[in-house]
Amino acid sequence: MIWFTRRLRRLAPQLIALAIILGLISLMAPGFLTISVQNGRLYGSLIDILLRAAPVALLTVGMTLVIATRGIDLSIGAVIAICGAVAATLITDGYPLPVVIAVSLGVGIVCGLWNGVLVAVLDIQPIIATLILMVAGRGIAQLITEGVILTFNDDTFAALGSGSMAGIPIPIYLWVGTALIIGLLMRRTALGFLIEATGINRRAASLAGVRARFLLFSAYAISGLCAAIAGMIVTADIRGADANNAGLWLELDAILAVVVGGTSLNGGRFSITASLIGALIIQSINTGILVSGFPPEFNLIIKAGIIIVVLTLQSPAIMTVFGFIKASRRSDKLNHGTKEATR
Amino acid sequence: MSGQHALLEARSIGKSFFGIPALDEVDFTLQAGEIHALLGENGAGKSTLIKILTGVYRRDRGTISLEGSEIYPDTVGEAQALGIGTVYQEVNLLENLTVAENLFLGRQPRRLGMIDRRAMRNRSKALLERYGLHIDVDALLSSYSVAIRQIIAIARAVDLSGKVLVLDEPTASLDANEVKGLFTVLRQLREDGVGIVIITHFLDQVYEIADRVTVLRNGRLVGSRAISELPRLDLISMMLGRELQHITRDHQAEPETIDDRGAPSIQFQNYGKKGSVAPFDLDIRPGEVVGIAGLLGSGRSETAFLLFGIDRADSGTATIDGEQVSITSPEAAIANRFGFCPEERKTDGIVGDLSVADNIALALQARRGWMRPISSSAKRELADSFIKSLDIRPADRERPIKFLSGGNQQKAILARWLATDPRLLILDEPTRGIDIGAHAEILKMIERLCSQGMSLVVISSELEELTAVAHRVIVLSDRRHVAELSGHQLTTDGIIRAIAGTGETEAA
Numbered sequence: 001m002i003w004f005t006r007r008l009r010r011l012a013p014q015l016i017a018l019a020i021i022l023g024l025i026s027l028m029a030p031g032f033l034t035i036s037v038q039n040g041r042l043y044g045s046l047i048d049i050l051l052r053a054a055p056v057a058l059l060t061v062g063m064t065l066v067i068a069t070r071g072i073d074l075s076i077g078a079v080i081a082i083c084g085a086v087a088a089t090l091i092t093d094g095y096p097l098p099v100v101i102a103v104s105l106g107v108g109i110v111c112g113l114w115n116g117v118l119v120a121v122l123d124i125q126p127i128i129a130t131l132i133l134m135v136a137g138r139g140i141a142q143l144i145t146e147g148v149i150l151t152f153n154d155d156t157f158a159a160l161g162s163g164s165m166a167g168i169p170i171p172i173y174l175w176v177g178t179a180l181i182i183g184l185l186m187r188r189t190a191l192g193f194l195i196e197a198t199g200i201n202r203r204a205a206s207l208a209g210v211r212a213r214f215l216l217f218s219a220y221a222i223s224g225l226c227a228a229i230a231g232m233i234v235t236a237d238i239r240g241a242d243a244n245n246a247g248l249w250l251e252l253d254a255i256l257a258v259v260v261g262g263t264s265l266n267g268g269r270f271s272i273t274a275s276l277i278g279a280l281i282i283q284s285i286n287t288g289i290l291v292s293g294f295p296p297e298f299n300l301i302i303k304a305g306i307i308i309v310v311l312t313l314q315s316p317a318i319m320t321v322f323g324f325i326k327a328s329r330r331s332d333k334l335n336h337g338t339k340e341a342t343r
Numbered sequence: 344m345s346g347q348h349a350l351l352e353a354r355s356i357g358k359s360f361f362g363i364p365a366l367d368e369v370d371f372t373l374q375a376g377e378i379h380a381l382l383g384e385n386g387a388g389k390s391t392l393i394k395i396l397t398g399v400y401r402r403d404r405g406t407i408s409l410e411g412s413e414i415y416p417d418t419v420g421e422a423q424a425l426g427i428g429t430v431y432q433e434v435n436l437l438e439n440l441t442v443a444e445n446l447f448l449g450r451q452p453r454r455l456g457m458i459d460r461r462a463m464r465n466r467s468k469a470l471l472e473r474y475g476l477h478i479d480v481d482a483l484l485s486s487y488s489v490a491i492r493q494i495i496a497i498a499r500a501v502d503l504s505g506k507v508l509v510l511d512e513p514t515a516s517l518d519a520n521e522v523k524g525l526f527t528v529l530r531q532l533r534e535d536g537v538g539i540v541i542i543t544h545f546l547d548q549v550y551e552i553a554d555r556v557t558v559l560r561n562g563r564l565v566g567s568r569a570i571s572e573l574p575r576l577d578l579i580s581m582m583l584g585r586e587l588q589h590i591t592r593d594h595q596a597e598p599e600t601i602d603d604r605g606a607p608s609i610q611f612q613n614y615g616k617k618g619s620v621a622p623f624d625l626d627i628r629p630g631e632v633v634g635i636a637g638l639l640g641s642g643r644s645e646t647a648f649l650l651f652g653i654d655r656a657d658s659g660t661a662t663i664d665g666e667q668v669s670i671t672s673p674e675a676a677i678a679n680r681f682g683f684c685p686e687e688r689k690t691d692g693i694v695g696d697l698s699v700a701d702n703i704a705l706a707l708q709a710r711r712g713w714m715r716p717i718s719s720s721a722k723r724e725l726a727d728s729f730i731k732s733l734d735i736r737p738a739d740r741e742r743p744i745k746f747l748s749g750g751n752q753q754k755a756i757l758a759r760w761l762a763t764d765p766r767l768l769i770l771d772e773p774t775r776g777i778d779i780g781a782h783a784e785i786l787k788m789i790e791r792l793c794s795q796g797m798s799l800v801v802i803s804s805e806l807e808e809l810t811a812v813a814h815r816v817i818v819l820s821d822r823r824h825v826a827e828l829s830g831h832q833l834t835t836d837g838i839i840r841a842i843a844g845t846g847e848t849e850a851a
Contacts, residue, residue: 190708190716197705201694207653207685208759209677209709268696 014277025288041164053283054171058230059254062223064275070199070267071126076227078137080247083231085144088241108228112221120216141243151240161237199267348411350375350538357404365391373538380553388562398422428500429509438485443467490521544640614659619645623824634813635802642822651683652676682760686771695745700726703758729758750781769800806835
């Protein structure tokens with residue numbers, strides 16, 4: 001029970017922000033909250049948010065771990081393009097689905113390990129290290145697709161992006177399932193604990209025998225793996241691999257989601273759940289602006305405005321002010337002479 | 344002009360950080376044309392004093408006067424303008440600018456609103472020639488060695504300020520020749536009437552260059568003497584805080600149990616690393632406390648780093664129970680059931696944002712590997728049992744460790760290692776910066792642990808502490824193990840003599 005309330009308190013700011021945003025949108029666009037069943041599949045804006053959030057949510061899972069190690073992974077948008085290109089190429093070459101999936105996932109892990117080498121072994125700053133693959137990755141994807149948008153027509157693979165099962169779109173299963181598995185991996189083993197220790201104080205952790213390098217490697221590898229899954233969903237959804245645009249700027253949305261989720265960019269304590277709520281907040285804003293009927297040219301500005309509000313409310317400065325107001329209310333009656341004393 | 348006044352005079356300086364006093368009633372007097380060494384162990388308050396004199400910190404109490412008039416430097420810039428210039432250990436110049444730009448940064452000569460490069464170049468050349476430096480002032484600073492950068496920094500500081508020059512560990516990264524060059528420059532400045540304050544831990548250099556020394560210990564003034572009247576032995580006892588002939592525990596009364604404890608279980612032979620510690624032999628028996636003594640920079644912590652595999656030895660062998668082992672990383676050391684409480688608790692010890700319970704479980708969890716997690720109930724039990732047995736306060740295992748006091752943090756780090764059931768525990772300055780109560784408890788704990796058969800290596804600059812807990816003390820000087828004291832030789836007096844190099848022959 002204590003555990004539950006503590007967890008709820010950790011997630012409260014994100015949950016409240018999400019509820020407020022959903023509430024605002026439903027005021028602007030009546031019917032936003034309705035969910036209907038057509039042809040045995042659920043439809044509605046809420047389902048759409050969960051569906052469209054899939055790529056960012058997947059990236060967010062990996063990004064949370066990388067940020068917890070006090071790193072950052074800018075390359076995952078490009079990894080989406082690479083893995084999408086790999087999957088599309090293999091599909092058009094007629095490889096069976098399991099091979100396509102396995103190879104794509106493998107490529108994503110290799111991309112993550114590459115970042116791991118740069119960060120953990122060569123000690124390059126993560127922002128620079130992953131920038132390399134961010135820039136080079138789209139080039140690699142273009143080489144794989146030979147410079148064209150590689151389309152395919154394979155219904156089983158396309159189902160990864162647009163199919164549904166028991167009324168729920170498959171991408172939702174994929175991101176929720178991935179998040180669950182990785183979340184359990186982190187908290188049921190000691191990985192999460194050791195990653196947090198490494199992110200907070202790598203030297204102290206190493207001196208206590210923690211294998212910091214291995215943990216950095218695993219965080220970046222998981223990030224690459226998540227990007228690979230996202231890459232397959234994006235590719236399957238449009239039935240084609242677009243090396244230039246697949247996953248473009250999504251890494252920034254993922255960073256934003258982690259930050260909105262309250263995990264510090266200084267590394268340390270992390271919550272995958274909170275990050276995922278952050279991702280849902282971002283996707284709700286995207287979808288909400290569309291269904292509210294604003295002219296699309298306002299989209300990015302409105303999104304930025306809402307995010308400024310959310311982040312301002314979470315900022316240390318505001319927190320201090322809140323804490324100060326609380327504390328001063330409590331102590332007002334007690335000491336009137338504080339001004340003299342604290343001078 | 345200032346005949347009757349000292350150049351710089353600080354009286355009764357006090358400074359606290361968060362209620363913990365860092366300096367208490369410290370006096371410091373610097374004459375013009377004097378080279379004054381400021382000495383003390385880590386945490387003695389040297390750098391706090393320097394920072395107060397140079398405007399980095401504001402003093403809480405006391406007065407500072409320069410040439411007889413009181414000053415209140417609030418920023419480094421103000422202190423500079425008053426005449427007090429500083430050159431820090433990490434030379435505070437910009438590598439990506441030229442030498443001339445560095446010398447005149449912020450005060451470039453101008454002509455028609457533009458920087459007058461020619462004037463800057465000529466003035467830079469003239470300035471550096473006074474220091475015997477004939478170099479291309481248009482080259483980037485990064486193209487010159489640390490020694491030359493240091494002289495450039497000194498030239499800038501003297502040109503800016505001109506009355507007082509403060510040097511923080513100026514010789515730490517210089518070789519013997521470069522030190523000679525630096526000292527020539529300092530002597531010339533002394534001739535010119537500049538007052539020079541130098542912080543260093545090389546006593547040879549103090550005797551070579553300084554006119555006067557002031558020694559601080561634990562934030563208090565120990566004394567200020569002319570170097571010509573101060574034998575080395577007295578200086579060391581001032582720094583380490585023991586008068587000679589001071590009576591300490593009688594080790595003769597102790598049974599000669601050391602040999603009864605049987606054969607050494609852990610042996611390091613010819614173990615060393617170039618540039619860190621000269622090769623040494625060290626045998627440790629079960630249940631034995633081996634002390635390591637020496638001045639700051641003598642290789643104390645470096646010895647610990649070698650034993651624990653943080654630095655890799657490049658010579659010698661390590662043997663445990665007759666079997667040769669290779670300790671090339673902390674993981675390897677831990678696998679051999681070693682533990683290490685580092686001196687720098689904040690940066691090397693605690694994981695600040697994690698709870699006390701997590702901090703205690705960390706080393707054990709790391710050894711078990713990530714696939715075998717310690718269950719949260721086992722973690723709770725582990726934490727609670729150590730919180731109880733070591734009396735860690737507040738007794739709240741969920742509190743982030745960064746909110747605990749230094750002494751309680753140290754106990755939690757000790758608990759982290761005790762949880763791994765080590766055979767050898769290395770403690771580097773286990774009682775530094777912690778309050779008296781915790782201090783005594785930690786010493787008691789050391790005795791209890793070794794009576795249970797654990798071996799300990801204790802590094803400390805508190806000689807009384809070492810003579811109280813250690814069965815044997817290894818003395819280091821100049822990065823070499825110079826003596827080993829045990830039995831009746833094991834006194835603070837004996838340690839000081841060994842450090843000074845006078846009692847070595849009889850002690851060894």
